Amino acid sequence: MRTPLSMLLLSPEAMTAVDRESAESGIDSYGLMVRAGRSVAAAALKYHPGALRFVVLCGPGNNGGDGFVAARALAESGATVAVHLIGDAAQLKGDAARAHADWIQASPQRPNELTAALSNYRPQAGDVVIDAVFGAGLSRPVPDSLAQIIKAVEEAGLPVLSIDLPSGIDGNSGAVLGAAFQAERSITFMTRKPGHLLMPGRAHTGTLEVVDIGIPERIVRAAAGPVQENGPLLWHEQTGALDAATHKYKRGHLIVFSGNALTTGAARMSALAGLHSGAGLVTIAAPEAALAANAAHLTAIMLRKIEDAQALAGFLEDRRANSFVLGPGFGDLSKARDYLPLLAQRNLVLDADGITAFKDTPQLLFNAFAQGETRLVLTPHEGEFARLFPDLSADDSLSKVDKAIQAARRAHAAIIYKGPDTVIAAPDGRAAINAHAPPWLATAGSGDVLAGIVGAHLAQGMPAFEAAAAAVWRHGDAGFRAGPSLSAETLTHHIHPLSQA
The missing domain is CATH 3.40.50.10260 (YjeF N-terminal domain)
Structure with a gap:
């Protein structure tokens, strides 16, 4: 079209x-x-x-x-x-x-x-x-x-x-x-x-x-x-129609890493958003101390004990676990760095603490995903962008679009540079400016929901740029449907199918 x-x-x-x-x-x-x-x-x-x-x-x-x-x-x-x-x-x-x-x-x-x-x-x-x-x-x-x-x-x-x-x-x-x-x-x-x-x-x-x-x-x-306004025409050909013979693994398995017992809510919001966004299975991977807090709130979302990198390596033997969200409420920056090499061959959405974990060693992150197709999606707000790309953030001669595109090329990642004028960029120079979002999306936990939507799209096989652009639009659309009184908890219930975009 x-x-x-x-x-x-x-x-x-x-x-x-x-x-x-x-x-x-x-x-x-x-x-x-x-x-x-x-x-x-x-x-x-x-x-x-x-x-x-x-x-x-x-x-x-x-x-x-x-x-x-x-x-x-x-x-x-x-x-x-x-x-x-x-x-x-x-x-x-x-x-x-x-x-x-x-x-x-x-x-x-x-x-x-x-x-x-x-x-x-x-x-x-x-x-x-x-x-x-x-x-x-x-x-x-x-x-x-x-x-x-x-x-x-x-x-x-x-x-x-x-x-x-x-x-x-x-x-x-x-x-x-x-x-x-x-x-x-x-x-x-x-x-x-x-x-x-x-x-x-x-x-x-x-x-x-x-x-x-x-x-x-x-x-x-x-x-x-290559710069356009974000909208369904950018990604509608990548959404795919599920056939009658499909099964849950064909729709992808999304894994969201949980933080400790007192910070489990962010991961659950990401996981719930992923479930509402079409992932066939969603699992929260949590340390032992956070299992009880998560189990008390989960029904359709599964729970898996992942205490350390060794446990994660064992879990990854199942190749059907194809998409991951790391960062919302995670807290343990050292563990995030330990997990990265194990996830380098899978689709990864890095958000919040997942981004901050690499503020001193961004090249370590970039090198891990430098080869092959784009598998990494970064979702920084202004402060997080400055942590990973301090030189680009400080360059007033560059527009937000310019910064996002250069960051995407450097990181070999799809970038969601968040804000009231969120910019989505790809390493090949494509970019989209999103205007389909209400101001009341600026609320605690909203970014966790966005990360989960991106993860679900990656799990279902969408390329990184299209997955990111569609998620930003869908996130904004849910915000409009939820209305000014939304909270992150209620936002997930207003995520509508991509076929209705």
């Missing part, structure tokens, strides 16, 4: 290449600008029909050109419009200069202001601000003059409609470059940028609308890279 255009993500550089390719193929670039600007004007009138004045803040590039077109269309509709430009109108070039000239030509016949300096804008009650300053192409901090306007607009509580991406947001990383508009709504064209999905860009974008302005789909697809 072909990925819809709306799921593709184009970097600002790739979008520039799309614009260039469109012009070279004979498409009228100014015609595209006119369609873009008019779509912005239509949205402004649709969502703010009672505006006393539309204030269009324009930048020196094509984003500003879209703004001039929008201003003219709004004026032609009878609205009161004020245009403010950052920089000198005489320095405008190409389509932006033409759009400005058309705006000036239309202005004298209507009671509208001509183009004024950006610094002259003073917010007024009843204003609706159309942000056409920089869009997604900014890669440096906004100038002080714009930062002051952003602050004034925010303090006045005025609605902002941004063209492409709120000015001040990095289109690649979603980072705030000094200051950024908080848009009520953003209008972008053809498809989205990573900065629309990555935080804090996503929070600044508001409601996002994607408008088709007529660029041929083939040109957009040719420029798209």
Whole structure:
């Protein structure tokens, strides 16, 4: 199944290449600008029909050109419009200069202001601000003059409609470059940028609308890279349908390692999530001291005494034990390091304490899984990521996607870089940004549930990247179904079959 255009993500550089390719193929670039600007004007009138004045803040590039077109269309509709430009109108070039000239030509016949300096804008009650300053192409901090306007607009509580991406947001990383508009709504064209999905860009974008302005789909697809939004089309071909003759071992045997007697809950949540996610068998492997605490809470999940590496080696003689989760509530970092070499030929989800166990010797972990197909899935949050990949974490020149991809290559693992904008990455450079998750998933034990879902997918034979991406989406979906009052214990009961994704 072909990925819809709306799921593709184009970097600002790739979008520039799309614009260039469109012009070279004979498409009228100014015609595209006119369609873009008019779509912005239509949205402004649709969502703010009672505006006393539309204030269009324009930048020196094509984003500003879209703004001039929008201003003219709004004026032609009878609205009161004020245009403010950052920089000198005489320095405008190409389509932006033409759009400005058309705006000036239309202005004298209507009671509208001509183009004024950006610094002259003073917010007024009843204003609706159309942000056409920089869009997604900014890669440096906004100038002080714009930062002051952003602050004034925010303090006045005025609605902002941004063209492409709120000015001040990095289109690649979603980072705030000094200051950024908080848009009520953003209008972008053809498809989205990573900065629309990555935080804090996503929070600044508001409601996002994607408008088709007529660029041929083939040109957009040719420029798209390996980064997409996470969704069922990324992994639906890998889910597999269980045939009528299947048995429990064909659906995989997932083993979750338990911590000591006082920290068994995390492992049980992972195990229960694995069971609800389709694993044929789920076993908790626990030290003797934790057997009674686990046994008191288990029914369909099996229990096995695994006290040390020697006992684990004996258990692993059964090759049907094909997928493991190590880390939730585990506690014993030394034992985690002892277990690693024994698990290197199996599918392993390393979470929480399992990650922390290798903070001083990450290369030991990476070397263990360096050969063959990807069998390791790492699920770090921000702090855990910094423990395994301190140099990548500290590199502010890299986006979260860049960091995740480089980490995946280094570790030869699928990476689930958790957060409100979870990124899933593979060693081959593929990556997905997940937006399908509610904020109330940020609760104790939620990550343990996610680890169990990943483990179940690996047990059933899904490749590591697809298993991770599907688990993140399914985890978020369960969160939506559970609602704001969810707890990790109740979350597992809202995991629905992948066939319903």
